[in-house]
Amino acid sequence: MKKITIAIDGFSSCGKSTMAKALAKEIGYIYIDSGAMYRAVTLYAIQHRLFDDAGEADIASLQEHINQIHIEFRLDPCTQQPQTYLNGTNVEQDIRTMDVSRKVSNIAAIGFVREALVRQQQEMGKKKSIVMDGRDIGTAVFPDAEMKVFVTASPEVRAQRRYDELTAKGDTCDYQDIYNNVVTRDRIDMTRDISPLRKAEDALELDNSHLTPEEQTAWLLEQFHRIAAE
Ligand code: CDP
Numbered sequence: 256m257k258k259i260t261i262a263i264d265g266f267s268s269c270g271k272s273t274m275a276k277a278l279a280k281e282i283g284y285i286y287i288d289s290g291a292m293y294r295a296v297t298l299y300a301i302q303h304r305l306f307d308d309a310g311e312a313d314i315a316s317l318q319e320h321i322n323q324i325h326i327e328f329r330l331d332p333c334t335q336q337p338q339t340y341l342n343g344t345n346v347e348q349d350i351r352t353m354d355v356s357r358k359v360s361n362i363a364a365i366g367f368v369r370e371a372l373v374r375q376q377q378e379m380g381k382k383k384s385i386v387m388d389g390r391d392i393g394t395a396v397f398p399d400a401e402m403k404v405f406v407t408a409s410p411e412v413r414a415q416r417r418y419d420e421l422t423a424k425g426d427t428c429d430y431q432d433i434y435n436n437v438v439t440r441d442r443i444d445m446t447r448d449i450s451p452l453r454k455a456e457d458a459l460e461l462d463n464s465h466l467t468p469e470e471q472t473a474w475l476l477e478q479f480h481r482i483a484a485e
Contacts, residue, residue: 258383262392265406268413271388289389294350360443393455403458
């Protein structure tokens with residue numbers, strides 16, 4: 256069976272990372288959460304006070320800092336789950352807050368941020384055997400990926416999933432707030448000038464609104480075995 260590159264793109268909170276992680280584990284591939292990288296840059300900007308009170312980023316200062324932002328993934332030795340590190344510190348929890356979610360899509364629309372991260376993502380995928388999820392993986396990062404999946408689900412289902420995920424972690428959150436965030440990020444992601452979120456022409460489409468995680472993984476494995484055997 257040949258080694259391939261798997262690109263999973265789609266709207267915010269539609270379970271891409273759950274499905275990408277499960278698939279990578281089953282087939283022994285590396286999993287990379289590209290969204291975590293945009294979140295880590297956003298967290299860096301928050302920590303360095305690069306946002307004003309209205310939430311606008313100081314883009315010129317961020318550009319001066321961009322080469323000092325080092326992001327890597329390390330496996331947690333107990334859970335074997337990838338953890339996001341920003342300049343040597345584990346930020347896996349800190350990048351998932353609503354504050355970061357509110358600011359990340361504007362940061363992800365900046366050209367020099369995308370250039371820096373896409374370069375790193377392409378480097379990570381050089382040896383294939385990788386599953387990467389995001390918004391532009393099948394269109395801009397790995398346009399030649401052998402397997403591309405574009406995931407959709409209704410905004411209500413996606414907001415409920417994110418609400419359940421955050422409350423399970425003990426966070427207090429408001430469903431309407433999350434719903435608004437999901438819809439706003441989709442709009443920014445789809446309308447930005449550089450690599451907007453869209454389905455690659457050769458991507459398989461998966462609406463997972465009514466699928467369990469197990470059904471989703473079974474579908475992905477079926478596609479993987481078909482494509483890798485070709
Ligand atoms: O948490 P959720 O699945 O909704 O999003 P994420 O995958 O953590 O990505 C956070 C944000 O980063 C997205 O809303 C996009 O604005 C941006 N992003 C991007 O522009 N390109 C990617 N390849 C991945 C994420």
